[in-house]
Amino acid sequence: MARVALVTGGTRGIGAAISVALRDAGYQVAANYAGNDAAAEAFSADTGIKTYKWSVADYDACADGIARVEADLGPVDVLVNNAGITRDAMFHKMTPQQWKEVIDTNLTGVFNMTHPVWPGMRDRKFGRIITISSINGQKGQAGQVNYSAAKAGDLGLTKALAQEGARAGITVNAICPGYIATEMVRAIDEKVLNERIIPQIPVGRLGEPEEIARCVVFLASEDAGFITGATLSANGGQFFV
Numbered sequence: 698m699a700r701v702a703l704v705t706g707g708t709r710g711i712g713a714a715i716s717v718a719l720r721d722a723g724y725q726v727a728a729n730y731a732g733n734d735a736a737a738e739a740f741s742a743d744t745g746i747k748t749y750k751w752s753v754a755d756y757d758a759c760a761d762g763i764a765r766v767e768a769d770l771g772p773v774d775v776l777v778n779n780a781g782i783t784r785d786a787m788f789h790k791m792t793p794q795q796w797k798e799v800i801d802t803n804l805t806g807v808f809n810m811t812h813p814v815w816p817g818m819r820d821r822k823f824g825r826i827i828t829i830s831s832i833n834g835q836k837g838q839a840g841q842v843n844y845s846a847a848k849a850g851d852l853g854l855t856k857a858l859a860q861e862g863a864r865a866g867i868t869v870n871a872i873c874p875g876y877i878a879t880e881m882v883r884a885i886d887e888k889v890l891n892e893r894i895i896p897q898i899p900v901g902r903l904g905e906p907e908e909i910a911r912c913v914v915f916l917a918s919e920d921a922g923f924i925t926g927a928t929l930s931a932n933g934g935q936f937f938v
């Protein structure tokens with residue numbers, strides 16, 4: 698029976714590429730999303746991948762959503778915590794709401810999704826938790842105190858949980874993409890992108906969503922069983938830890 702992979706934010710951007718790459722690698726894939734029904738319908742029509750709507754920021758909705766996925770496809774073997782948002786502002790202008798929304802989705806969302814699948818993975822002695830953090834969680838980014846804090850928190854969660862999962866056959870890893878060509882990055886002012894961001898990337902271009910998706914497929918595989926608690930940087934040489 699094919700393994701089951703659940704990808705949060707799996708209908709657009711990097712998540713869509715991850716969903717497709719996992720499907721192509723032989724997984725049964727469920728793609729979660731938050732609210733963009735039109736994008737989810739188009740994605741499902743294009744790929745044949747089943748989509749599920751709930752917010753990762755809501756614990757009960759995650760537990761219900763995961764139960765629906767498991768009723769349809771079977772127990773989740775691979776969880777990809779990819780859903781993420783930005784609410785950028787300089788710190789002196791950042792509102793408590795902007796702080797809360799980003800922490801709730803990008804950090805608490807990882808807890809909300811991982812906690813319900815964890816007992817089953819422990820019982821079955823196999824699991825893969827892969828969280829999409831960010832270069833800006835590693836180095837910090839002005840205008841993104843909320844996002845940098847959440848993404849750095851994801852790395853701490855990954856390292857601690859990896860230690861708890863190791864004896865149960867569960868690996869827990871993070872990927873830190875640099876700037877990837879998705880709507881999130883296309884939303885940045887073009888002048889800022891071309892004059893300030895791309896010149897800082899040694900390979901001289903944005904990354905492609907498929908380049909992150911291939912990292913996920915590797916970390917999900919049996920071959921990656923000795924890799925846990927790791928942070929895989931995929932950033933075109935922009936930042937070394």
Ligand code: NDP
Nearest residue numbers: 706710711730731732733752753780781831876877879881
């Ligand atoms: P996009 O904005 O293109 O897509 C985000 C996806 O996440 C959408 O499917 C969206 O659903 C979903 N989503 C947002 N909030 C929630 C929520 N509360 N519950 C469930 N799903 C949600 O993002 P990217 O593809 O650019 O980013 C994907 C991940 O990669 C994020 O975690 C981001 O922080 C990280 N990242 C991105 C980088 C980049 O350069 N693009 C760089 C480094 C990290 P819907 O379609 O319904 O809105």
